[in-house]
Amino acid sequence: MMPADEFLGWALAIAFAAVAISQIMAMFRLVIGPGSGDRILALDTMVVNAIGLIVLLGISQGTRLYFEASLIIAMLGFVSTVAYARFILRGDIIE
Amino acid sequence: MSWDIIGTYAVGVFLLIGALFTVVGAIGLVRFNDSMTRLHAPTKVGTMGIGALLLASMTGAFMAGQGSFHELLIMAFLFVTAPISANFMSKVNIHRKTCHTPPDAPADQTWSTLVKRDEDAPSSDVND
Numbered sequence: 342m343m344p345a346d347e348f349l350g351w352a353l354a355i356a357f358a359a360v361a362i363s364q365i366m367a368m369f370r371l372v373i374g375p376g377s378g379d380r381i382l383a384l385d386t387m388v389v390n391a392i393g394l395i396v397l398l399g400i401s402q403g404t405r406l407y408f409e410a411s412l413i414i415a416m417l418g419f420v421s422t423v424a425y426a427r428f429i430l431r432g433d434i435i436e
Numbered sequence: 437m438s439w440d441i442i443g444t445y446a447v448g449v450f451l452l453i454g455a456l457f458t459v460v461g462a463i464g465l466v467r468f469n470d471s472m473t474r475l476h477a478p479t480k481v482g483t484m485g486i487g488a489l490l491l492a493s494m495t496g497a498f499m500a501g502q503g504s505f506h507e508l509l510i511m512a513f514l515f516v517t518a519p520i521s522a523n524f525m526s527k528v529n530i531h532r533k534t535c536h537t538p539p540d541a542p543a544d545q546t547w548s549t550l551v552k553r554d555e556d557a558p559s560s561d562v563n564d
Contacts, residue, residue, distance in 0.1 A: 343441070343444075345440075345441045345444035345445055345448075346444060348444070348445060348448045349444050349445075349447055349448045349451075351448075352447070352448035352449075352451040352452050352455075353448075353451060355451070355452060355455055356451040356452070356454060356455040356489065358455075359455035359456070359458055359459040360455065360458050360459075360489075362459060362462065363458045363459050363461065363462030363463075363482075364462075366462035366463065366465060366466045367462055367465060367478070369466060370465050370466055370474075375471075375534070376471055376529065376532055376534040377528060377532055378471050378475075378525050378526075378528040378529040378532060378534060379471055379474060381525050381528060382465070382474060382475060382478060382479075382525050383465065385478070385479070385521055385525070386461070386462065386465055386478040386482055389478070389482050389483065389486055389514070390458065390462075390482070390486075392486055392510070392514075393454070393458060393485065393486050393489050396486075396489050396490055396492075396493045396507075397451075397489065399493060400447070400451070400492060400493050400496050403496075403500060405497060405502060405504075405506075408506050408507070408510075411510055412509060412510050412513070415510050415513050415514055415517075416513065419513075419517040419520075419521060422521040422524065422525070423520070423521060423524055426521070426524035426525055426527065426528050427524070429528050429531065429532070430524075430527055430528060430531050430549065
């Protein structure tokens, strides 16, 4: 095994661990968050970290299969964040 | 040193940068002690981290010989939508008064984020 491949393996492992830890931290804030804004922020962060996890899975398996999944999750995450905020601001989503 | 090795090291470095940024954003989300302060960490640093991870994915795909610029689409989408959703969340904080509220509006007017919809008269024309 070349040293470059070994370095890539370690970097992948570290990135997986870091993104998983930040996902757990966001979940912690989602549980304890004192206000609605914090909970929406934690959910938004979890969506972004889920995109990161899917991208890391694609890198580690060497496939291009997960690109569409991460794109769709990015779009749905934005729409759901706006919908939550809209619901709290206005009382309903579609006026 | 061939391009293959340089590319592999580049993917690893991008992965490490992305992991660092992501975990810094999550630490900020947990550790900061005010709603508006907490808004800063994940919406900026976390987005940069995901951008670095997508850059790593793009570099890896180019090295594997099936490269494309598809990840730029996700990156651009995330970079465009992160400030918008942050703006909405700060409006939620102002609306719920979990931060310093803005000063009083001029006479006979109210801030639109503080308007309670149930109290609106049916014919009111409050602008968003």
